[in-house]
Amino acid sequence: MSDKILIIDDEAGIRSSLKGILEDEGFTVTAVPSAEEGLSLLKRENFDIILLDIWLEGLDGLEALKRIKQDEENVQIIMITGHGSIETAVKAIKLGAYDFLEKPLSLEKVVVTVKNALNQKRLEEENIILRSKFRQKYQKLVGVSSAIKELKKKIAQAASTKASVVIYGESGTGKELVARLIHQQSNRKNKKFIHINLAAIPEHLLHRELFGYVKGAFPEATTDKKGKILLANGGTIFLDEISEIDAPLQLKLLQLLEEGTIEPEGSLESIPVDVRIIATSQINLTTQVAAKKFREDLFFKLNVLPIVIPPLRERKEDIPLLIDYYLDYFSLELGKKKKTMTPAAKEAFMNYSWPGNISELINVIERFVIMVPEEEIKPAHLSLLVEPREFQLIPRSTQALSLKEATRHFEKEYIHRLLMTNGWEINKTAQELQLSPGELKKKIKSLGIRMAD
Incomplete structure (x- = not known):
């Protein structure tokens, strides 16, 4: 299939000459005289390159450029400008245009610029694919716990059908990853996956964000805008925090699930849509239904395949694997030397409750990769980035020891951590411990504290 080019220029002679020369080069070319016609065409067709005149009657080229880039980030746009408007052309580049051509046009330069723009488009697409493959390699559930094994089974079951899914779980458990x-x-x-956080958008804007609107629907609606649901047509719409939506929006979602249609704001026509809904909730929707805050009929339509993700504290056996997995990931992602973590440091991670779940663990690992200069992360490093009280420094294997032994273990860890914080300054550390420098040195020796620990 040949590459598709759209020409938007109000001069018939330019449209004709550009169309002719580009078709001779093997491209499929469409030409229209106004930005309005071009935008309307873009709702129905995809193009690889757009040649867009800056000075157009009605909607000008710069405004058209902004609107096109909002919906079609990967399309390459070449601006056409007259003499004396170089400053405007530079502004267009800043808004996302690939390049600009000056009138009178050199047809040879037009062909070269179009081919260069296509090469740039392909490079960007290849980069997106490579980054996507890299992220997909690290976009998987990690763990050996029975909870993770069961979760993987449910994901496979959900993937084999087009039924709606509600994913339940605390904040940070990985609901988006499961979706x-x-x-x-x-x-x-191979279709779009579009994520929208329902709780993050004001109610009066959420309807427009999801369902879109038509020109004239309200004073600021100067052109049609597709909603997220229509943009996800053929793919999946991920509705984060479904329990937060109001009654009118619940009714519109029910219409989508029952009839497979949506009505943009201001439109009298229903648009057929084929989209799969995956929703999330931190609370059980049955309680919302019982409290009359969530429609029962919508609940039954959505909650066909409920999936519950356990908090990290209930699958602690997965933590060592998660540590290694994300140390590897962030070392590659950030271009750092690969880091490892000592068993003692992993033990401290195991003893922590992780109220922020996987998201919190990932954040801590990323900070370690960035901020710890050594290649091995040790217990002493934990206090540099995390509040000391957050990690229990006495390993579970020693918790059954005598009080004397446990106290010795704690004293060793506490003094070592304080020395690390103070850059191994004996006098300063001794003062904070209310010891003499000599007494501190004796303790360091008797407890076997070493700088390399």
Whole structure:
């Protein structure tokens, strides 16, 4: 299939000459005289390159450029400008245009610029694919716990059907990852996956964000805008925090699930949509239904395949694997030397409750990779980045020891951590411990504290 080019220029002679020379080069070319016609065409067709005149009657080229880039980030746009408007052309480059051509046009330069723009588009697409493959390599559930094994089974079951899914779990448990895995394993994997956080958008804007609107629907609606649901047509729409939506929006979602149609704001027509809904909730929707805050009929339509993700504290046996996995990931992602973590440091991670779940653990690991200069992360490093009280420094294997032995272990860890914080300054550390420098040195020796620990 040949590459598709759209020409938007109000001069018939320019449209004709550009169309002719580019078709001779083997491109499929469409030409229209106004930005409005071009934007309307872009709602129905995809193009690889757009040649866009800056000075157009009605909607000008710069405004058209902004609107096109909002919906079609990867399309390459070449601006056409007259003499004396170089400053405007530079502004267009800043807004996302690939390049600009000056009138009178050199047809030879047009062909070269178009081919260069296509090469740039392909490079960007290849980069997106490579980054996507890299992220997908690290976009999987990690663990050996029975909870993770069961979760993987449910993901496979959900992926084999187009039924709606509600994913339940505390904040940070990985609900979006589970949703993406369902999408990637389904027959919709080559279509769009669009994520929208329902709780983060004001109610009066959320309807427009999801369902879109038509020109004239309200004073600021100067052109049609597709909603997220229509943009996800054929793919998956991921509705984060479904329990937060109001009654009118619940009714519109029910219409989508029952009839497979949506109505943009201001439109009298229903648009057919084929989209799979995956939703999330931190609370059980049955309680919302009982409290009359969530429609029962919508609940039954959405909650066909409920999936519950356990908090990290209930699957601590997975933590060592998660540590190694994300140390590897961030070392590659950030271009750092690969880091490892000592068993003692992993033990401290195991003893922590992780109220922020996987998200918190990932954040801590990323900070370690960035901020710890050594290649091995030790217990002493934990106090540099995390509040000391957050990690229990006495390993579980020693918790059954005598009080004397446990006290010795704690004293050793506490003094070592304080020395690390103070850069191994004996006098300063001794003062904070209310000891003499000589007494501190004796303790360091008797407890076997070493700088390398």
